[in-house]
Amino acid sequence: MHDSYTKLEIAAQQPLETGEKKGKPNQAGAVIFPLVRSDMYDVLSTVDLDPVQMQYFVRDILADIENKKGVESGVLQEKKPTEWFFDGGIGMKMVHTKEFQWRGEEECVVSHATFTKTGELMNFEVWLNGPRQLELKGHEISTNEKFNLELDEKLLEDLDNEDPWNELFQMVGIAPGPPRVLVFPDLLGRKEVMVEPYEHEIILTMYRYDVGRYYCNGYDAETSRLADFVLNDENLTDKMVNKIRKLQNSQPEFVFDYLKSLLKLEEDEDSGELVFTVLTGAEKIKAPGEKGGILGGGS
Numbered sequence: 001m002h003d004s005y006t007k008l009e010i011a012a013q014q015p016l017e018t019g020e021k022k023g024k025p026n027q028a029g030a031v032i033f034p035l036v037r038s039d040m041y042d043v044l045s046t047v048d049l050d051p052v053q054m055q056y057f058v059r060d061i062l063a064d065i066e067n068k069k070g071v072e073s074g075v076l077q078e079k080k081p082t083e084w085f086f087d088g089g090i091g092m093k094m095v096h097t098k099e100f101q102w103r104g105e106e107e108c109v110v111s112h113a114t115f116t117k118t119g120e121l122m123n124f125e126v127w128l129n130g131p132r133q134l135e136l137k138g139h140e141i142s143t144n145e146k147f148n149l150e151l152d153e154k155l156l157e158d159l160d161n162e163d164p165w166n167e168l169f170q171m172v173g174i175a176p177g178p179p180r181v182l183v184f185p186d187l188l189g190r191k192e193v194m195v196e197p198y199e200h201e202i203i204l205t206m207y208r209y210d211v212g213r214y215y216c217n218g219y220d221a222e223t224s225r226l227a228d229f230v231l232n233d234e235n236l237t238d239k240m241v242n243k244i245r246k247l248q249n250s251q252p253e254f255v256f257d258y259l260k261s262l263l264k265l266e267e268d269e270d271s272g273e274l275v276f277t278v279l280t281g282a283e284k285i286k287a288p289g290e291k292g293g294i295l296g297g298g299s
Contacts, residue, residue: 061113061121098156098164102131109134110165113141117185117207117215117230118173126151126165136172138182147174147182155184175210176233185209189256195265198274202227202265206256211248212241214259216276229276231259236278243287254288261285 095110110126123139134151149172160167168184175183185207193204195218202218209215218227236244240262247255262282268275279285 058113095165096163098159098161100128100134102128106130112165112169114169116173117171118209118213118232119230120174124169124172126168136168136182138172140174145180147180149182149184171207171215173209173213173215175213183209185215188214188259191256191260193260195260195263195276198265198267202274204260206259208255211245212236216259216263218265218274218276220274225272225274227265227274227276229263231262231278236262237283239283243290247287247289251288258285258287 100109106127106129108125109128111124113121113123115121121141123141125137125139127135127137129135132153134156136149136151138147138149139145140147151168156164159165172182172184175181188206188208190203190205192201194201195204200220200222202220205217205219207215207217212231212233214231216229216231218229219225244255244258247258262278262285264277264279266275266277267273
């Protein structure tokens, strides 16, 4: 691991050249490593990754961080892949097709490492197991657990045609179970709504991973601003999850409305970004059908 870190360190500190050859190197891609290297590799040292895999893994994490920081600081106008090159010519392999030719044996056709929407740090690989048979394999770094998800034709059709794998890696997550499983979320709903105290309508989209895990995306069409938020065991109590479970069994069409009622949307005074949080006292909010609930009438 130290060898792969050293290769990464040397390569990543080189400026990324962009534009014409005569132009100056773009320093935006440079990475600053700590002066004193940590020897605390208790988690990663137990994971079976060879030096090349480790370089790919760390490269992808750094690319994610750089893209996020670039967007936040206005350096990048839009999120885009960052290419990293190491000794031996190893670089990011950009794949934009869903169709792969079967060569008679299983092969890994796409790989990427990133944090999932549900919070796990995963190393992903898409494998071609036969003619038109694709499978996503996930390796959770912190626990060394491995997961599999069959990529059926319906799921593949729903993915973006121009950048399918980026969308896949961004959206998959873990349903806690038991047992824990890798899932692509179901679309719970999409509506134009008001989320107080924000004063404009937003397009609110919710995806369901599990009865207690949801990804929320808010889009203000007037200002072209986005806000992302994850509802999970850190902000949904057992009491709230039980209400969701009852709704799923009796009135599943109202789960979206109940989850929306738990949210608060504000504009950050310093950055101007839109920020979701869960309302204080959200556990006391009534679900549809409950006396005094958002659709139940009464007080």
